[in-house]
Amino acid sequence: MAIALPNTQHDFERTVSALRAQVDERLGQWLPMAPAQDAIATAMRDGTLAPGKRVRPLLLLLTLKDLQQDAPVSEAGLDLACALEMVHAASLFLDDMPCMDNAELRRGRPTIHRQFGEDVAVLGSVALLSQAFGVAASAEGVPPPTRNQLVRLLAQATGAQGLVRGQYHDLREGQRARPLEAIAHTNRLKTCPLFTAAVEFAALIADASVSCTRHLNGFATELGLAFQLLDDLADGLSAQQIGKDSGKDVGKSTVVALLGPEAARQQVEEHLARADQHLIEAGIGDGHLAQLLGYFATRAR
Numbered sequence: 555m556a557i558a559l560p561n562t563q564h565d566f567e568r569t570v571s572a573l574r575a576q577v578d579e580r581l582g583q584w585l586p587m588a589p590a591q592d593a594i595a596t597a598m599r600d601g602t603l604a605p606g607k608r609v610r611p612l613l614l615l616l617t618l619k620d621l622q623q624d625a626p627v628s629e630a631g632l633d634l635a636c637a638l639e640m641v642h643a644a645s646l647f648l649d650d651m652p653c654m655d656n657a658e659l660r661r662g663r664p665t666i667h668r669q670f671g672e673d674v675a676v677l678g679s680v681a682l683l684s685q686a687f688g689v690a691a692s693a694e695g696v697p698p699p700t701r702n703q704l705v706r707l708l709a710q711a712t713g714a715q716g717l718v719r720g721q722y723h724d725l726r727e728g729q730r731a732r733p734l735e736a737i738a739h740t741n742r743l744k745t746c747p748l749f750t751a752a753v754e755f756a757a758l759i760a761d762a763s764v765s766c767t768r769h770l771n772g773f774a775t776e777l778g779l780a781f782q783l784l785d786d787l788a789d790g791l792s793a794q795q796i797g798k799d800s801g802k803d804v805g806k807s808t809v810v811a812l813l814g815p816e817a818a819r820q821q822v823e824e825h826l827a828r829a830d831q832h833l834i835e836a837g838i839g840d841g842h843l844a845q846l847l848g849y850f851a852t853r854a855r
């Protein structure tokens with residue numbers, strides 16, 4: 555017999571599914587159509603629309619909902635959510651390549667370089683990144699000075715001080731035994747930039763106060779750290795279940811490898827508790843983002 559979920563959780567799940575569908579529809583409009591002979595367009599479209607969690611777009615849209623009394627999401631919000639997912643997909647194309655994580659599978663499918671070749675993976679990634687900046691720069695109904703800030707934020711999140719730096723740290727340090735703080739530092743650099751960009755985008759278009767934006771940033775950082783630990787826990791588990799490498803590099807020095815799954819789960823709960831505190835201090839302690847934390851907490855158990 556199906557157990558009825560409490561209304562609020564049920565509503566939250568419906569909201570999340572509806573937002574995901576909106577993001578996918580809009581992404582489908584932004585991404586280039588893919589005639590059979592155009593491998594770059596096909597890779598961009600297939601790789602980005604492949605079934606992923608859409609966590610970064612959701613983070614942006616749920617933040618907007620919390621800041622705007624649950625109003626329907628704006629065109630600008632949707633466009634920026636798409637820009638984040640395009641950057642994320644671009645980073646996954648590169649992350650999976652032989653010179654990086656050398657993965658065979660992504661989102662349940664062969665990785666882009668395995669399907670289309672390394673040349674297409676690199677070019678498709680660059681094209682997605684360019685498109686993401688184009689989308690952010692033309693966000694509907696946003697005043698030009700705010701658009702400039704959005705583009706600047708996106709540049710910071712992706713560039714030499716953002717994702718690129720995180721990936722480089724991970725590649726260079728990830729295989730060596732490292733102290734806990736060094737692992738946490740790499741996780742922060744690698745996973746948090748797009749999480750913090752998501753909430754800052756929302757704060758900018760909703761014209762949130764400086765203090766609220768600062769707490770949203772703290773929230774996204776804690777959530778990003780929890781998310782990376784959950785990702786490492788899931789990788790460890792799938793490697794154990796199939797008795798071999800799951801296609802990702804599980805020989806890396808992670809918190810799970812260093813301290814074991816129980817201590818990693820404990821850390822997830824600590825990050826989530828701090829994230830919750832930031833939401834309370836931002837004045838949105840009982841909205842959609844708080845429910846998102848509840849969802850993450852259940853994944854940790």
Ligand code: GRG
Pocket residue numbers: 605606607608609641642644645646648649661679683712713717718720721744745781782785
């Ligand atoms: C800016 C194009 C560009 C590249 C920067 C390659 C690179 C340099 C960065 C990669 C950073 C990276 C792979 C971080 C991984 C973070 C992470 C936890 C990925 C998995 O994300 P999920 O679980 O995946 O959200 P889905 O498939 O659900 O979207």
